[in-house]
Amino acid sequence: SPFWPGLIEAYRDRLPVSATTPVVTLQEGATPLVPAPELSRRTGCDVHLKVEGANPTGSFKDRGMTMAITKAVEEGAQAVICASTGNTSASAAAYAARAGLVCAVLVPQGKIATGKLAQALVHGAKLLQVQGNFDDCLALASKLAIDYPVSLVNSVNQYRIEGQKTASFEIVDVLGDAPDIHCLPVGNAGNITAYWQGYREYCDNGPATKRPRMFGFQAAGSAPIVDGAVVENPSTIATAIRIGNPASWTKALAARDESGGRIDAVTDRAILAAYRLLARTEAVFVEPASAASVAGLLQVAAAGELEPGQRIVCTVTGNGLKDPEWAISGAPAPVTIPVDAAAAAAQLGL
Ligand code: F0G
Numbered sequence: 549s550p551f552w553p554g555l556i557e558a559y560r561d562r563l564p565v566s567a568t569t570p571v572v573t574l575q576e577g578a579t580p581l582v583p584a585p586e587l588s589r590r591t592g593c594d595v596h597l598k599v600e601g602a603n604p605t606g607s608f609k610d611r612g613m614t615m616a617i618t619k620a621v622e623e624g625a626q627a628v629i630c631a632s633t634g635n636t637s638a639s640a641a642a643y644a645a646r647a648g649l650v651c652a653v654l655v656p657q658g659k660i661a662t663g664k665l666a667q668a669l670v671h672g673a674k675l676l677q678v679q680g681n682f683d684d685c686l687a688l689a690s691k692l693a694i695d696y697p698v699s700l701v702n703s704v705n706q707y708r709i710e711g712q713k714t715a716s717f718e719i720v721d722v723l724g725d726a727p728d729i730h731c732l733p734v735g736n737a738g739n740i741t742a743y744w745q746g747y748r749e750y751c752d753n754g755p756a757t758k759r760p761r762m763f764g765f766q767a768a769g770s771a772p773i774v775d776g777a778v779v780e781n782p783s784t785i786a787t788a789i790r791i792g793n794p795a796s797w798t799k800a801l802a803a804r805d806e807s808g809g810r811i812d813a814v815t816d817r818a819i820l821a822a823y824r825l826l827a828r829t830e831a832v833f834v835e836p837a838s839a840a841s842v843a844g845l846l847q848v849a850a851a852g853e854l855e856p857g858q859r860i861v862c863t864v865t866g867n868g869l870k871d872p873e874w875a876i877s878g879a880p881a882p883v884t885i886p887v888d889a890a891a892a893a894a895q896l897g898l
Contacts, residue, residue, distance in 0.1 A: 552575055552577070552578045553573070553575065554571070554573035554574070554575045554576055554577060554614060555573075555576055555577030555578075555611055555614060555711065555714045556571050556573060556614055556615065556618060556711075557571065557573070558577060558578070558714070559714050559717055562714075562717070562749065562754075563615065563710055563711070563714075564615075564619075564707070564710055565618065569618060569619075569622050570618065570621050570622060571614075571618050572614060572617045572618045572621055572643055572646055572647045573614050573618075574604035574605075574610065574614070574642065574643065574646060575604065576603045576604050576610035576611055576613075576614050577603070577610075577611060577714055577715075577718065578718065579598060579599050579600055579602045579603060579715075579718070580597075580598075580599045580602055581596050581597070581598055581599075581718070581719060581722045581723070581861070582596060582597045582599055582830070582832060583595075583596055583597075584596060584597050584830050584832075584862070585830075586825070586829035586830055587830065587842065587845065587846075587862070590846065590849065591845065591846070591849040591854055591856070591860070592849075592854075592856030592857065593729075593849075593854065593856060593857065593858045593859070593860050594857075594858070594859045594860065595845070595860045595861075595862065596723075596727070596859075596860070596861045596862070597826075597830065597832055597842075597861075597862055597863075597864050598715060598718075598719060598861055598862070598863045598864065599832060599864055600715070600838075600863060600864060600865050600866065601833075601834060601835075601838070601864065601865070601866050601867030601868065602867075604642065605635075605638045605639045605642045605667060606635075606638070606663075606667075606866060606867035606869065606870055607635040607638070607639065607865055607866040607867065607870070608635075608712060608715065608739060608863070608865050608866070609635045609636050609638070609639035609640075610639050610642075610643070611711040611712045611714055611715060611742075612639075612701075612703060612705075612707070612708030612709065612710075612711040612712045612738070612742070613636075613639040613640055613642075613643045613701065613708070613711070614643060614711055615707040615708065615710050615711030616628075616640075616643075616699075616701040616705050616707045616708045616711065617640075617643040617644060617646070617647050617649065617701065618707075619707045620647075620649065620699045620701065621647050621649070623699070625649065625697075625698075625699040626649065626650060626697065627649060627650035627651070627652065627697065627698040627699070628640060628644055628649055628650070628651050628652070628698060628699045628700075628701045629651075629652040629653070629654070629689050629692055629693055629698045629699070629700055629701070630651075630652075630653055630654070630689060630700065630701045630702050631653075631654045631655075631682060631685035631686040631688065631689040631690075631702055632653055632654070632655050632660070632664075632682070632685070632702075633655070633656070633659070633660060633682050633735065633787055633788045633789070633790060633791070634655065634660035634661050634664030634665070634668075634787065634788060634870070635664060635788055635865075635866055635870070636653075636701070636702065636703075637653035637655055637660075637664065637667075637668045637673060637675070638664045638667035638668055638671075638870075640653060640673070640701050641653065641667060641668045641669075641670075641671035641672065641673035642667065642671045644671070644673070645671040645672055650674065650698075651671070651672070651673040651674065652673065652674045652675075652676070652692075652698065653668050653673045653674070653675050653676070654676050654678050654685040654688055654689050655668075655675065655676070655677055655678065655685060656677075656678060656680060656681050656682050656684070656685055656790075657677035657678060657679055657680075658677070659681070659682075659787050659790060660787060661787060661788075661835065661870050661871035661873070662871070662872075662873070663869055663870035663871060663872070664870050664871070667870075681781070681782060681790065681791075681792065682736075682782075682790060682791050682792075683782075683791060683792050683793045686702060686736075686795065689702065690702075690704070702736070702738075702795065703736055703738025703739070703741075703742075703795065703796060704738075704795045704796070708738060708742075709738060709741055709742040709745060710742075711742075712738065712739055712742030712743070712746075713742045713743065713745045713746030713749065714746060715742070715743060715746065715863065716730075716742075716743050716744075716745075716746025716747045716750060717746055717750055717754075719861055720747075720750050720754075720755060720756045721755070723859070723861075725755075725756055725757055725758060726747055726750070726751065726756045726757075726758050726759055726760050727760045727858075727859040727860055727861045728760055728761065728858040728859050728860065729760055729761050729763055729809075729858055729859075729860045729861075730743060730747070730760040730761070730762055730763065730860070730861050730862075730863070731763045731764075731765065731841040731842070731844055731845045731860065731861070731862040731863070732762070732763070732764050732765070732841050732862075732863045732865075733764075733765055733766075733786070733788075733789055733837050733838060733839075733840035733841050733844075733863075733865055734764040734765060734766050734773065734789065734794070734800060734811060734840075735766075735770075735788060735789035735790075735791045735794065735837070736791050736794045736795050736796060737764075737773070737794040737795065737796035737797055737799060737800035738795070738796050739863070739865070740762060740764045740796075740799075740800050740803050741796045741799040741800060741803060743762065743803075743863070744762055744799075744802075744803035744806070744807060747759045747760060747807075759807060760807065760861075761807045761808050761809040761810075762803045762804060762807040762809035763809050763810050763811075763812075763841075763844060763845070763848065764800060764803070764804065764809070764810070764811040764812075764844075765811070765812055765813070765814050765840045765841055765843065765844030766789065766811065766812075766813050766814070766840070767782075767784030767785075767786045767789050767790070767813070767814065767815075767816065767819065767837075767840060768784070768813040768814060768815045768816065769782060769783035769784045769790075769816070770782035770783065770784045770786075770789060770790050770791055770792060771813040772791075772792055772793060772794060772797070773794065773797060773800055773801065773811050774811055774812060774813045775813075778792055778793045779792035779793070780792060784816055784819075785816045785819070785820070785836055785874065786816070786819055786835075786836040786837035786839075786840060787836075787837070787871070788835060788836075788837035788838075788865070788866060789837045789840065810848070812844055812847065812848070814840050814843040814844050814847055815843075818843040818846070818847060819836055819837075819839050819840050819843045820836065820839070820874065820878065821843065822839040822840070822842040822843035822846060823836050823838075823839035823868075823874065824878060825842070826839060826842055826864070827868065827875070832864060833867070833868030833869070833875070834864040834865070834866060834867065834868050835865075835866040835867065835868055835870050835871045836871060836874055837865060837866065838863075838864040838865040838866050839864070841862040841863055841864060841865075842862050842864070845860065845862055883895050
């Protein structure tokens with residue numbers, strides 16, 4: 549049907565809602581699964597991009613937030629809280645505004661992209677910049693949710709995972725079956741957990757006949773799962789995944805191991821190269837963290853560890869407009885001209 553009611557209505561029978569649950573939706577989900585001809589050419593595979601930046605607040609977080617806010621309202625909450633590298637706070641602020649809830653957000657001071665800060669503020673969240681990193685913010689938010697009447701809507705909230713698993717359902721619904729490989733950026737590791745749960749459920753009890761291998765990619769300066777140790781001072785230009793102690797660490801390892809997958813690190817340089825490649829050739833503008841999935845895929849291919857002919861989906865998690873600084877700083881400065889056609893033509897090499 550041409551009308552998309554949002555993912556809770558679309559997948560109601562697979563989500564923890566009842567007929568009386570007060571659904572809070574911005575009609576999130578049903579995001580494009582775009583074929584990626586240049587990535588397919590480079591890898592010898594059939595690559596698609598799941599463009600999650602097309603969600604209402606510009607990231608995949610909306611899938612989890614429609615569920616988390618819906619359940620918070622159902623349970624009678626008046627206020628919600630989250631820690632965030634930016635996208636969770638943008639999404640929580642929007643869905644809380646829609647539901648008439650108070651929204652508190654804790655973000656690492658100076659380490660979230662401008663567009664995301666703007667979103668939390670414009671939707672009326674109470675925003676605190678914490679003198680610490682994301683891991684500090686999450687510890688603080690978790691403590692506040694225990695000691696005060698406020699619900700935590702980070703991905704440690706199982707309803708977030710339930711909402712986010714629907715991306716796997718959509719992919720199978722479009723492709724007709726699960727892909728062979730699914731690539732994702734990994735930060736707090738909620739999303740790889742959610743996708744794996746979605747693929748498992750859709751195979752155990754539904755239309756899929758197989759499950760993909762899950763490939764997760766962390767930024768090299770923030771790669772605790774790859775290193776096998778907490779990173780005390782995580783660093784990366786991909787601020788969305790600047791996380792040193794992922795809450796869903798063991799679940800990410802389970803997704804990797806149960807699926808026969810891998811979790812690797814990609815450098816900031818490789819992330820930015822993939823970011824530009826996506827924009828210039830596939831015409832998909834993502835934020836730097838999102839490009840980690842594609843950087844990782846290209847790295848595995850370059851290592852000769854990718855069998856050709858496989859069907860691969862890369863999730864690109866957030867919209868490029870959230871963090872435009874890297875687009876601007878990586879490009880030549882625009883030239884200024886007078887109102888003059890000859891001057892324009894000369895500059896354009898026409
Ligand atoms: N990509 C983007 C754009 C993100 O914002 C995040 C996480 C991830 C990937 C990683 O997903 O944490 O489930 O492994 N952002 C969180 C936030 C941490 O606060 O917005 P994950």
